[in-house]
Amino acid sequence: MRIDLHTHSTASDGTDTPAELVRNAATAGLDVVALTDHDTVGGYAEATRALPSGLTLVTGAELSCRLNGVSLHMLAYLFDPAEPELAAERELVRDDRVPRAQAMVAKLRELDVPITWERVAEIAGDGAVGRPHIATALVELGVVESVSDAFTQDWLADGGRAHVEKHESDPFEAIRLIKGAGGVAVFAHPLAVKRGQCLPESAIGELAAAGLDGIEVDHMDHDEDTRARLRGLAADLGLLTTGSSDYHGSRKTCRLGEHTTDPEVYGEIVRRATGAFPVPGAGG
Numbered sequence: 001m002r003i004d005l006h007t008h009s010t011a012s013d014g015t016d017t018p019a020e021l022v023r024n025a026a027t028a029g030l031d032v033v034a035l036t037d038h039d040t041v042g043g044y045a046e047a048t049r050a051l052p053s054g055l056t057l058v059t060g061a062e063l064s065c066r067l068n069g070v071s072l073h074m075l076a077y078l079f080d081p082a083e084p085e086l087a088a089e090r091e092l093v094r095d096d097r098v099p100r101a102q103a104m105v106a107k108l109r110e111l112d113v114p115i116t117w118e119r120v121a122e123i124a125g126d127g128a129v130g131r132p133h134i135a136t137a138l139v140e141l142g143v144v145e146s147v148s149d150a151f152t153q154d155w156l157a158d159g160g161r162a163h164v165e166k167h168e169s170d171p172f173e174a175i176r177l178i179k180g181a182g183g184v185a186v187f188a189h190p191l192a193v194k195r196g197q198c199l200p201e202s203a204i205g206e207l208a209a210a211g212l213d214g215i216e217v218d219h220m221d222h223d224e225d226t227r228a229r230l231r232g233l234a235a236d237l238g239l240l241t242t243g244s245s246d247y248h249g250s251r252k253t254c255r256l257g258e259h260t261t262d263p264e265v266y267g268e269i270v271r272r273a274t275g276a277f278p279v280p281g282a283g284g
Contacts, residue, residue, distance in 0.1 A: 003032040003261040005058065005269075006075060006188065006216065006244030010125060011035075011043030012062075013132040015249030018043035019050035022281075026052040028256040032266060032278070034058035034077060034244070039093040040128050041081040051281040058269075058278050062188060063178075064093050066168035070197050071158055072187065074174045075216065075242075078273030079183025086177040089169055094128055096167040101129045107162040108134075108155075113143055131156045132251055147251055151195065158196040175211045182275025186214040186242055191230060192221035201233055208237040213272060218243025218259035240265050 008014035009021045016024060018035065021043075025033040033055060035047050044059050051057050060077040079086060101124075105117045115137050124133040135150035144150045153160045169177075171187075178185045187207065191198050204215065217230045218241075234241045243259040246252070270278060 001031040001263045001266070002029055002257055003263060003266045004030050004244050004247070004257050004259075005032075005034040005060075005077070005186075005242050005261050005266070006036050006062070006219075007033055007247040007256065008037050008062075008249075009035060009043045009047070010127045011040055012037035012128045013124075013130045013248060013251065014127075015251050018047035021247075021249075022047050022051050022055060022057060025256050026055045026281075030055060030257050032056045032058060033256070034060045034075075036060040036062045036075055036077075038062050038128055038130060039064055039090050039097075041090075042126075042128075044081065048279055051279060053281045055281040056278045057281070059276055060183075061090065063090070063174050064166070064168045065171040065174050066165075067171050067199060067203060070199050071168060072171060072199060073189070074169075074171055074178070075186040075188045076174075076178040076181075077184040077186065077269055078276040078278070079178055079181035080275035081181075083181035083275065086181040086183075089174070089177055093167055093169065097129050100164050100166040101131075101134060103164040104131070104134055104156065104162050107164065108138075111161060113138070113141065115141060132248065134162075136251065171207060172210050175207065179211050182273060184213045184269045184272050185211065186216055186240070186269075187212060188216045189219045189221050189246070190215050191226050192219065193226075194221055204233060205237055208239055212239065213269070214240030214242055214265070216244060217241040218261075219246060220254050220258065221246075240268060242269075 009018040063074045135147040242261045245258040
């Protein structure tokens with residue numbers, strides 16, 4: 001089985017619609033794909049309707065968190081999307097996205113970048129607006145060569161000249177909410193140092209003690225030494241280890257199925273979840 005547990009659609013900051021995403025996942029030879037848009041479940045219905053036969057959909061989300069000034073992302077799998085506490089927290093994060101993005105556009109204009117909010121909103125469409133949409137506008141303007149180049153201290157990285165903080169969940173609270181909604185919590189790309197400051201291993205241990213289920217190990221932003229280090233840490237802490245593409249369509253260079261999760265680990269995630277079940281494709 002080929003299992004990719006971290007992908008994004010136009011419901012957040014990917015470039016594939018949810019329907020295109022599942023079709024492309026099937027074409028890429030995946031057996032299981034997780035839809036984990038940022039702080040939203042808005043793509044579920046479309047992805048489910050379009051799900052090709054032979055492909056299983058895992059519903060999820062990537063939750064924005066912050067601990068001791070460090071931003072991090074928590075992957076939540078197979079939770080009940082209607083559970084009110086977790087739904088309310090997702091709404092808090094989403095509601096802060098527009099004013100935060102508008103403030104970042106204003107900062108960029110102060111830096112003499114001729115970016116407009118109207119163009120950023122157009123790029124985001126119906127998705128949850130975020131930094132990748134602003135980065136895409138910067139690429140269009142020729143300010144940077146790629147979306148990744150926009151995530152530096154010169155521009156949009158944490159602490160960068162145009163960065164603005166947004167509401168982010170406390171990760172301990174996020175774990176509590178995910179588990180309370182019957183879901184499974186996995187720390188996304190925990191040592192992706194090229195993205196900015198990361199939590200120390202001691203904090204990962206504290207999250208494990210609070211109920212964290214796993215850590216994402218095989219990821220494009222982890223080199224081989226980092227992956228080995230994380231596998232050892234996971235073994236010490238009794239955590240599951242996952243692998244995935246973090247696919248965003250054409251917005252990033254990663255490919256669907258570039259990294260995958262072991263079928264036994266996937267089976268354990270499904271076994272632990274009580275909020276939702278994987279959806280088998282019916283030839284949509």
